[in-house]
Amino acid sequence: MAWAVVISVLVMTVLSLLRVNVIIAILAAGLTAGFMNGESLKSSLDILVGGMGDQASVALSYILLGAFAVAISYSGITSLLVGYLLRVLKDKRTMIVFVIAAVASLSQNVIPVHIAFIPILIPPLLKLFDEMKVDRRAVAAALTFGLKAPYVMIPIGFGYIFHETIQTSMKSNGMELGIGSIAQSLIIPGSGMIVGLFIAVFITYRKKREPAAHSFEEKDEMKETIFETKFTLKHGLTVVAIFVTLLIQAVWSNLILAALAGLILMFVFRIVPYAKGDRVVNDGIGMMGFIAFVMLVAAGYANVLTETKSVSALVEISSEYLGNNQPFIAFILLSVGLVVTMGIGSSFATIPILAALFVPICLTAGFSPMATAALIGTAGALGDAGSPASDSTLGPTSGLNADGRHNHIWDTCVPTFLHYNIPLFLFGWAASLLL
Template sequence: MALAVIVSVLVLTLLSLLRVNVIISILAAGLTAGVMNGESLIDSLEILVNGMGNQASVALSYILLGAFAVAINHSGITSILVGYLLRVLKDKRTFTALVIAAVASLSQNVIPVHIAFIPILIPPLLQLFDRMKIDRRAVATALTFGLKAPYVMLPIGFGLIFHETIQESMGSNGVSLSIGEIAQSLIIPGSGMIVGLFIAIFVTYRKKREPNESDAAHEVNFSDYLEELKSVRFNLLHGLTLVAIAVTLFIQAYFGNLVLAALAGLVLIFIFKIIPFKSGDSVITDGIAMMGTIAFIMLIAGGYANVLTETESVSALVEVSSEYMGDNQVFIAFILLLVGLVVTIGIGSSFATVPILAALFVPICIGAGFSPMATAALIGTAGALGDAGSPASDSTLGPTSGLNADGRHHHIWDTCVPTFIHFNIPLFIFGWVASIIL
């Protein structure tokens, strides 16, 4: 039933905006989609639970990364980094956000660790952000840009995986394109994200953001904090920590397995006695506290995606939409992008939705006379649309995990809403234009 996708995504969105826990919101959306497609409540729940296994590897990797980040933080090496950044950045709020966007961009292509760097880098910087009175929404926007824009535009690292997914999905539906052509088709949509980033940093969140009164209890004496940072000196344990980080990065880049990489890093942390073996329980517990919520949200999101797939809700939505599209390419492109936004905002994964959307979009695009590059632009943009702004996307969950380490950053209102406004809107517009002119 086509309406099931729209209603379930609305349920997810409205509950999230009303500050209902994201896990409960996704569960409600998944059950809504199942029931509206004629499944019983029990059957809908079973379909959802069966689909959770699709994200088990991702969930485990996030928990292990959280533990690894906690261990690195306990080593004290992050204090050296923060001390250096304090000297370099000082009160340069705009420059700080741009640097974070650049660092995040490297995590997708040059050093493909995705969100693994966030729980390591961001929590120690929260004191710096507070001292500078930087708007954390600007940081969230910068992080999400770096997690998303590079893979959309550049066929390197995770970007190569994304572009190959588009290529294979289009090829299996009768349209052939080279990786280079797909990259060219996505330059225009990706440029929209650059515009959105500049608007967020230079306009929307440029002003200082004073802490709320409720944050006063979290404040610490910054002078004492600064003196503490200055007292930290590089030592052998810090050097061994860097070795553990380097091994983790190598395994992730070479084997492409985040679980193995994080596990190897943790093992080395204990072998090098950076953290005493007897502290293992507390490290894992703290890691679960940091990343466990994200891991479980990804599991539930996988179940929700399974409900939409098993009930063929997405294909039904496209079929109903195609009945009203006619042969006007401008209108067809708008509707297809709108469908992509609805589907991906619910599932929360651009990589997972590309094969689904390609199977549905390619026949429509061929019939309407779209060029292969225009078709690729539509599929790539539609797949990427919900990745920013979705409550269930790792592109929003990752930034929140770091920025909310002290409990002062709301996932929906401080990450999802800002990233939706500054990225999905320009991405939609620029993708729409690309589909028309290519």
């Protein structure tokens, strides 16, 4: 039972690296975890399917966002954006990557729409990336940075939810700490992600990367579309629809309602003809349906780990060998967090599980509350970058692979795992010993 988490995550990772479809890889991992805990393949599958409903609302919101993104593309407003960026940032490959990282960061705190902006912003920029020979792995690193680092360090928007989850989970297990102190404890681990971003942009993916060849006709058509499109009433109404979508998401924190409202406005304003309604929805499913279904299967896998108590068994057997050596204890706890979050694919969902196990161990070993918060927050965030089942990797891939030329595992998961999990681990380890 104790090793079911480790082995099942290894199964998922190895299959993904071998380019097996990520849905099949997660299903195999879930069945492996269930089988190792004494469940039959049928009962394991029943537990997995039973847990898929936990992400049903998220899956529906992603599909509606995909349809909304397709509707926006009909207006041509993204061509204006691409044209502007091409004029302002032409031949400034490093600058455009940092601009994307900044936009992604705003999606977590200032305008909390999470990955909703990616299918709207990124696909129209793919030709620009090819024109400038930008390495898409650098863009994936920038997007994942923006989707993670702000909520780790800043207690606003999604960051407040993350920090509040840590606070609540710690309190329910006998340790209290304010939101402000939790934010301070995560500054050091979050700084590791900043270092990882700089390494990715300035060192690893600094060189130009040749894209697959486009025909000259495609390039000329792109340039004509970009520079001849002028701002019209249709574009203005599209901006209104986008603003309403963001407003509803910010006020009611309901992504389904927000995406549905935006989609309805696109039809009401006649930006998209009624006759093309079916096509818009079908194209939206094509764009975001895969990521939605991956989230459903990942929720089922998490349910298998939870119902079979695999995570608690792993921590319990690990704690038997920890002793009172704080550096060693911190190392083991972070390693457990990395494995668990890699499998579940959600730092937010992992926090309550880890806190119930980490707090008693940290109290016994003499860690301060801030050091404990740093361990829990870092362990929860670890693996979110790099996990094939995480929306922090699925989101960037959904945008960068719109033309079918970006691999989810090798171009998103592997780069983000290396550039964020390693520094997060090291900086989080240091924080647990310094605080």
